[in-house]
Amino acid sequence: MTTLHDLYTRNEFIDRHLGPREADIAVMLDSLGFDSLDALTDRVIPTSIKDTLGLELPEGLGEAEALSELKAIAARNQLFTSCIGQGYYATHTPTPILRNLLENPAWYTAYTPYQPEISQGRLEALLNFQTLIIDLTALPIANASLLDEATAAAEAMAFCRRLSKNKASQAFFASQHCHPQTLDVLRTRAEPLGIEVVIGDEQQLDDPGRYFGALLQYPASTGELFDYRALVERLHAAQALVVVAADLLALTLLTPPGEFGADVAIGSAQRFGVPLGFGGPHAAYFATREAFKRDMPGRLVGVSVDRHGQPALRLAMQTREQHIRREKATSNICTAQVLLANIASMYAVYHGPQGLTRIALRVHRLTAILAAGLRQLGLDVQQEYAFDTLTLASGARTRELHARARAASINLREINDDQIGLSLDETSTQSLVERLWAIFAEDQKTLPNFASLATATPDALPSELLRTSRFLEHPVFNRYHSETELMRYLRRLADRDLALDRSMIPLGSCTMKLNAASEMLPISWPEFSQLHPFAPSEQSQGYRQLTDELEAMLCAVTGYDAVSLQPNAGSQGEYAGLLAIRAYHRSRGEGQRDLCLIPASAHGTNPATASMAGMRVMVVACDAQGNVDIEDLRAKAEAHPDQLAALMITYPSTHGVFEEGIGEICRIIHEHGGQVYIDGANLNAMVGLCAPGRFGGDVSHLNLHKTFCIPHGGGGPGVGPVAVKSHLAPFLPGHAHLERQEGAVSAAPYGSASILPISWMYLKMMGGAGLTRASQLAILNANYIARRLEAHYPILYSGSHGLVAHECILDLRPLKDSSGISVDDVAKRLVDFGFHAPTMSFPVAGTLMIEPTESESKEELDRFCAAMIHIRQEIKAVEKGDLDPEDNPLKNAPHTAAELVGDWTHFYSREQAVYPVTSLVNNKYWPPVGRIDNAYGDRNLVCACPPMEAYED
Missing domain, CATH: 3.40.640.10 (Type I PLP-dependent aspartate aminotransferase-like (Major domain))
Structure with missing residues (x-):
């Protein structure tokens, strides 16, 4: 029963941000064999790191209250x-x-x-x-x-x-x-x-x-x-x-x-x-x-x-x-x-x-x-x-x-x-x-x-x-x-x-979650949008309060001691983190430490960043489950005790699991004089549940355009703050307009400052309890998709209890062998269903990595699963010979409206091409072009607007 106190104190934003309703959560948990979110996440998070948070953030504010507080700061x-x-x-x-x-x-x-x-x-x-x-x-x-x-x-x-x-x-x-x-x-x-x-x-x-x-x-x-x-x-x-x-x-x-x-x-x-x-x-x-x-x-x-x-x-x-x-x-x-x-x-x-x-x-x-x-x-x-x-x-x-x-x-x-x-x-x-x-x-x-x-x-x-x-x-x-x-x-x-x-948009590793209107509203306020970055400091006190509070909240979320908001991309945050490690070693007279260990599964920016930071890259093997091969890591650390500078590791792993051995991995690096860089790309699975700064990380970059709701904008803007333990704090990026003047990685002292209010609003409105629940629902949604699809596609990796973290990987390689249908064919066929494809062939070729986030409702998850299941049935039809191996809806996807009204020469119907499920009849996205020839584009590169005659031809 709703009490009078609830009517006055309830923060509705948390429910607006989260997709599944209470009844949906119960159904989804039941499909996984759990009676509560706490029970599910207790099973997913390794025992060794469960007690590493103690998230100390106040209760979340309502949208109007948060906007009012931010308006006072802007003033x-x-x-x-x-x-x-x-x-x-x-x-x-x-x-x-x-x-x-x-x-x-x-x-x-x-x-x-x-x-x-x-x-x-x-x-x-x-x-x-x-x-x-x-x-x-x-x-x-x-x-x-x-x-x-x-x-x-x-x-x-x-x-x-x-x-x-x-x-x-x-x-x-x-x-x-x-x-x-x-x-x-x-x-x-x-x-x-x-x-x-x-x-x-x-x-x-x-x-x-x-x-x-x-x-x-x-x-x-x-x-x-x-x-x-x-x-x-x-x-x-x-x-x-x-x-x-x-x-x-x-x-x-x-x-x-x-x-x-x-x-x-x-x-x-x-x-x-x-x-x-x-x-x-x-x-x-x-x-x-x-x-x-x-x-x-x-x-x-x-x-x-x-x-x-x-x-x-x-x-x-x-x-x-x-x-x-x-x-x-x-x-x-x-x-x-x-x-x-x-x-x-x-x-x-x-x-x-x-x-x-x-x-x-x-x-x-x-x-x-x-x-x-x-x-x-x-x-x-x-x-x-x-x-x-x-x-x-x-x-x-x-x-x-x-x-x-x-x-x-x-x-x-x-x-x-x-x-x-x-x-x-x-x-x-x-x-x-x-x-x-x-x-x-x-x-x-x-x-x-x-x-x-x-x-x-x-x-x-x-x-x-x-x-x-x-x-x-x-x-x-x-x-x-x-x-x-x-x-x-x-x-x-x-x-x-x-x-x-x-x-x-079910992209793994990219965390395409809600960018709430109340979070976006302040970036158009003149107090934030019209200030010059080199204005005298007394004129930017609102920004200073905003950045101080945001840094403090990010420290609370991650367990680190200091944050720099200057890096204006995740890749730049990585770079700033490795520069801090490099400067720390040099300050101790250990400038010879230049070896960076990176697991084979790492995102491509990791080795590229290490190279830019003047480090040598050595790859660490992963086992059949996608985990870091701890014995290979140990052997390489022991072989280079005087050269080891850092380990770069993504956690949860790029394969979508919480590795049980993360504590031991961190200990091995520290015992051999190195620092642990934990890539924050997958932080959306950890907020409120475990903190990288407390289970062994020395530095992490945080993708505010992923976990903390800054929108992707079609490929940017991004913000990649770097968070560090106290011993690395003196080596965070400086700027001529900051107390520390050396080490600038961006042109402006606070990087992409005008979009920081988005993350401030998100953290303020969610509060500690809301952030924790968001992480739990991100894990629930991923496991629900994995459970619904496991009978149709192999789930490539899971943790020791058969559960994934916030994302799951579908293995399509066997289907390529049995039907000739590739991961590209499935990705393009999803367009006909009105979906962006999951992440293709990363971290493993021939796979799809799916991250639903906490913002998607059960109805949308079911709609996606229905599309994937229908696509699997079409693949079976190819396997059985009921669909032509070359002229089928998957090989020809996506299908355009222009193609539909032209001469139809395919061995399947127009209806199967564009309305594979009935729900699309009233809600159809029509792709403007058919499948694009990538090789042709690279051979005949045009990178400016072609003349209008090209379109007429």
Whole structure:
């Protein structure tokens, strides 16, 4: 009976987040032979680690209460007009993009488009992004985004090292005119790789033959515009490659890097409609020459054809990725910034080439007028030419001018004691220019007249650097300029995709759970979205409270002692964790420890990350049950007691089980002087039940875009905080704007800060009891699926009690032998049922790994199981000869509407193809393309929008 107390105190959010109802839970438990969730999880969690939690979090808050508390925190942030620049600029996010893309679950709940047939919408948006970058940089190939400008520069440095013909050099030149945060990340990334980063004035570069590559900023961080053509020729003559960090908005007016010889262009797309967000998430870009495409980091969208010969998009050349190449990968990047790249691409679609040029001209004209007025006031403006940024010689007035600016609610850039920087942007106005004049004018001075200066002041762009080439001529950038047209275009693209707003996404290891609306709401609040990452600390007290509280909650959940929120991807969190281990060993005089043991089942980012951190990788065998072979581990640890640096292990294992020997595994590593890195990819099975920081882990990265509800966004954003025990805390990532200034791994001190409120809301609303129940239901849902499907497909791995953790692996290899039906055929056939496929062929080839999460209802689980069971019946029909071995619904899946209304020549009916179960009649997802030819796409790579005639043909 519901009491009055229950009516006042009940937190309904927990029930909203969790899928199964109480009656469903009882049925599901009964099918597994248990009478309670506690009994089930007591059997699943190994005895040796059950007492390692004691989760101390308060009771969860209701949605309204949590939002109210967060609003009070947000109010502590002060929104000044920031003229700081330094790679971050205020921008107007067009409202139709805000509402129909950023705030639309059809876009933000989608997964990485590894299943291209159900990802054509977001792939088209990404192809638009690549085309935008290719056109503006004048380089022939670009990727689908990187994490931020600083890490893109670091990727470019490693790229140049691999490809430069100057193989004798271990030095990389970086201009002193680059953004300071970029130089800091370069230093971090270079040191483990033995690269010497030389920072200097490129105008005085006298020995280009010393370097394998060079990084230049265009325009310079402090505003200068340099003509780099002669320098690029000198560097090329010395066999060095040239990277140019270029401002995309400026490239609408200035000669693009590809036209003056750059080998790589990198930078940020943030000012194309992506909010400041206290530093992120923002999409970086990377463009290069055609010859270098197989070495380019990040994902690449390409044009292929489907089985009907129609154009279709896919992620191209995936063999470059860390999942395949492991420690030989070109990068450890797993998460991109797809949602933000899509915002930037749609910003360009909405404004078009004329609109972008208009915005750039307006920003530049205001800058030129501002500079003229400052000179009229007697200020020493140090640039003759500039796009949007000025540097002033302020001398003894420096502190006074900063104080006057802040009194007027304006932030200027603090360059040093003698110089002040100021940048204008899309949001700048005549009023701002006049306010700035008032700040810089000495008392009693007459302010300049804006109107007269606007008439008399010439542009401040050098004629020899003016852009003459056209850009964005493809129809997609020249059609959708009314809100009606853009709204319909975004809807049309979303309808081509399959995201969590349509159905369960049962991907193993990816934890595609609910991204609740109340969690998402705060990221659009101006107090969080409009703050510059380098604003003075007194203006970001709300963010400081948010990050302090989030770090404390994550420590409580994991059993660790300290957390850094800076890494803006899981792969970056891995990297930061290994850097902490490396620095710890060195601080103890044990710098020779460089051996990293990694189980054979590990995610591909693990060995790639270890290699980037300067460690040697040694693979540890797994047994027939998928567990780490403890004797092999012991033998390798004993053989290398002085070189052992770390073990990287995923727990629960990548095979979906809680390994009984985890305590012994940790003890072996510690006894031989190593540190234990526990990959947090599968933390959703542990929260509230056991804590890695208490059963032997020294460091873990946590995927906030998995366990803690930040949405995947079609392949990013992600956040990968690193959590450590106290002895590693001094070696967490630093930043120029933090107490520890060394070791930055991201451009901004708190990485992708603007999406941290999502995880704060989730943790606050769930509370300790809600988080524990979520983990229990994740385990229940996985075991329920395994039990329902075990009669139809072998379950590859299970724990000692025949139970799995939060995910299960179906072994389809015997079916390939008996019927010729492959794991790909089953994955594509699931599209006809309206489902995204589970994870294919990882960690074992020929398998499907399923993770239902706690958010899926029993009805959705049953719908998925019914689809899988029906597919098994179709496979049996192939085995028995009732279906043709080649012309059957599985080999031809997925089936499109266009195919249905055409000439039907198959040996099975239309109804069997598209309505295999009756429930689809009223709720059918129609894939926009047939099965895509991957090999054709790699042989005939197109990574920009093809001409419209291609679609007409």
